[in-house]
Amino acid sequence: MAESEKAQLETERRFRRGKMERIFSRSIMNEKLKQASFDSFIARTGTETALSAALEFVRTYETRETGILFYGPPGNGKSHLAASIHHELNRQGFVCLFLDVPQLIEMAKGTFKNDSKIAITDIVSGAVSCDLLTLDELGAGSITEFEYKDILFPILNGRQGKITNFTSNLDLERLENWLLRDKQGKIVDEDGRLFDRILGCTDIYENTATSKRREDAIKRMSGG
Numbered sequence: 398m399a400e401s402e403k404a405q406l407e408t409e410r411r412f413r414r415g416k417m418e419r420i421f422s423r424s425i426m427n428e429k430l431k432q433a434s435f436d437s438f439i440a441r442t443g444t445e446t447a448l449s450a451a452l453e454f455v456r457t458y459e460t461r462e463t464g465i466l467f468y469g470p471p472g473n474g475k476s477h478l479a480a481s482i483h484h485e486l487n488r489q490g491f492v493c494l495f496l497d498v499p500q501l502i503e504m505a506k507g508t509f510k511n512d513s514k515i516a517i518t519d520i521v522s523g524a525v526s527c528d529l530l531t532l533d534e535l536g537a538g539s540i541t542e543f544e545y546k547d548i549l550f551p552i553l554n555g556r557q558g559k560i561t562n563f564t565s566n567l568d569l570e571r572l573e574n575w576l577l578r579d580k581q582g583k584i585v586d587e588d589g590r591l592f593d594r595i596l597g598c599t600d601i602y603e604n605t606a607t608s609k610r611r612e613d614a615i616k617r618m619s620g621g
């Protein structure tokens with residue numbers, strides 16, 4: 398790439414990064430995940446495939462056409478791996494955005510307040526414009542028609558052709574059902590469009606490891 402093209406690319410990335418920082422000024426990545434890295438990831442039985450996929454994802458990022466969906470039990474390192482990918486590619490200069498889905502939804506609801514300085518369209522455009530988007534904890538809580546129609550579907554529909562990573566505690570059948578109905582059982586995605594887009598844009602890996610948090614808690618209780 399010529400120097401002029403590199404300079405133009407960096408200017409464009411700075412513009413998009415600045416826009417994202419204004420929209421998502423309140424970080425929605427917890428402190429532990431801010432420190433996540435591949436070096437600090439503790440490989441355990443069941444994490445082998447997911448860890449290998451995460452490292453390969455970073456290595457091949459610029460030629461990839463698909464993102465990653467990590468699913469499995471809570472606390473077994475899915476978010477740590479997704480955050481490690483995010484941090485590494487951010488360090489390489491790509492414009493990356495990591496969003497905890499429940500907090501993303503709360504942020505979107507906050508746009509209805511009279512003193513809100515951003516609109517839902519700002520949130521959607523910011524999430525669409527980044528190079529790599531990570532949606533962490535997809536399937537937590539329950540989905541509503543507002544969350545489907547105004548947040549998740551516009552983001553994923555707008556990101557067609559771009560790479561998005563996901564983590565979920567739900568297996569594929571439960572995730573499909575979560576996207577289909579709200580907590581009252583009302584269908585919000587009758588044609589399964591959102592689930593279809595997720596399947597179509599990701600390579601899917603199950604992390605079968607048990608909860609590291611639970612293991613650590615048991616060790617503390619036993620004095621180990």
